[in-house]
Every structure is written in structure tokens, then in C-alpha cells.
Amino acid sequence: xxxxxxxxxxxxxxxxxxxxAADIWDSIAAFPERVRLSDWQREELRxxxxxYRADPGAxxxxxxxxxxxxxxx
Numbered sequence: 001x002x003x004x005x006x007x008x009x010x011x012x013x014x015x016x017x018x019x020x021a022a023d024i025w026d027s028i029a030a031f032p033e034r035v036r037l038s039d040w041q042r043e044e045l046r047x048x049x050x051x052y053r054a055d056p057g058a059x060x061x062x063x064x065x066x067x068x069x070x071x072x073x
Contacts (some may be wrong), residue, residue, distance in 0.1 A: 009017065028035065037045070052059070060068075 009020065012020065
């Protein structure tokens with residue numbers, strides 16, 4: 001990205017920058033097979049999947065985790 005592009009992005013208001021970031025993320029998520037994982041990321045995901053399979057009920061649903069985070073502020 002050129003400095004000129006970055007300057008244009010910074011001129012956007014916060015809501016527009018958030019929308020741009022979401023659009024960029026969506027464009028990445030649309031093609032997950034193109035996302036390259038490092039060896040440590042692949043190993044971390046393997047371990048997490050192994051832990052989940054060993055005890056699927058051990059974790060907490062995302063909405064519960066978000067509520068815990070919000071209430072701890």
C-alpha cells in the first residue's frame with residue numbers, strides 16, 4: 001500500500017474505516033483456502049481440536065464469554 005492510499009484511508013471517518021476493515025476481512029474469509037498458516041498456528045489448531053474432541057463440553061459458548069468480559073470491566 002502506498003503512503004497516498006494510507007493517507008486517504010486515514011481521512012475516512014471511524015465508521016467508514018470500520019466498514020472498510022470489515023470488507024477487507026470478508027474478502028479474506030471468502031477464500032479460507034488461501035490463508036497460509038505457520039507451523040505453530042497449525043500445531044495450535046491441532047491441539048485445540050484435540051482438546052475439544054476429548055471434552056466437547058469443557059468450553060463456554062461465545063455469548064457467555066462475551067458477557068463475562070463485559071461484566072469484568
